[in-house]
Amino acid sequence: MFTLRSLVSAGRIACYARSRLLEKSWQQGQVYLGASTFGTCKQLGNCKMSFDKEELKKRLTPIQYEVTQEKGTEKPFTGELNDEMREGMYKCVVCGAQLFKSETKFDAGCGWPSFYDQVDEAAVTMTEDNSYGMVRTETTCAKCGAHLGHVFDDGPKPTGQRYCINSASLKFDPKSSKKGEEPKSEL
Numbered sequence: 001m002f003t004l005r006s007l008v009s010a011g012r013i014a015c016y017a018r019s020r021l022l023e024k025s026w027q028q029g030q031v032y033l034g035a036s037t038f039g040t041c042k043q044l045g046n047c048k049m050s051f052d053k054e055e056l057k058k059r060l061t062p063i064q065y066e067v068t069q070e071k072g073t074e075k076p077f078t079g080e081l082n083d084e085m086r087e088g089m090y091k092c093v094v095c096g097a098q099l100f101k102s103e104t105k106f107d108a109g110c111g112w113p114s115f116y117d118q119v120d121e122a123a124v125t126m127t128e129d130n131s132y133g134m135v136r137t138e139t140t141c142a143k144c145g146a147h148l149g150h151v152f153d154d155g156p157k158p159t160g161q162r163y164c165i166n167s168a169s170l171k172f173d174p175k176s177s178k179k180g181e182e183p184k185s186e187l
């Protein structure tokens with residue numbers, strides 16, 4: 001019988017095993033989901049939207065600022081969107097750009113919202129990230145350069161990709177119910 005605790009720890013182990021596998025595939029020089037551009041829009045200086053640091057510090061929570069502006073990572077299983085399963089659109093918390101559809105969200109067991117695809121191929125910029133002694137592919141918002149998380153090539157079909165995204169970099173916009181389909185109040 002699985003307890004919640006054992007499921008969570010199993011998820012962590014699976015997550016760790018996957019990152020070890022990725023490390024190995026890099027060492028073997030295999031073709032891996034490569035960085036698709038030469039830099040983020042911030043590095044290239046061509047962001048479509050830019051924001052004043054002080055304004056962002058006021059508007060965002062400390063963790064939202066740390067993740068999106070300083071490439072921070074929220075602690076696993078702490079983000080409010082990790083368990084979000086409603087239909088809707090995940091947008092950039094900084095500029096509001098549409099990034100991920102709820103249909104592509106899946107439970108990777110890692111403690112961060114995971115998606116197998118971005119809303120369209122121009123929404124998210126992918127760049128190589130060599131921090132912390134690892135070779136990873138960083139994901140940033142293509143419009144404003146906000147750090148989102150990383151993408152790995154161990155996701156489910158149809159793309160095989162796993163966008164591992166900080167909840168703090170996202171704003172969820174639930175799909176509003178259609179007219180005439182509102183839940184009946186007497187129920």
Ligand SMILES: [Zn+2]
Nearest residue numbers: 092095141144
């Ligand atoms: Zn953005």
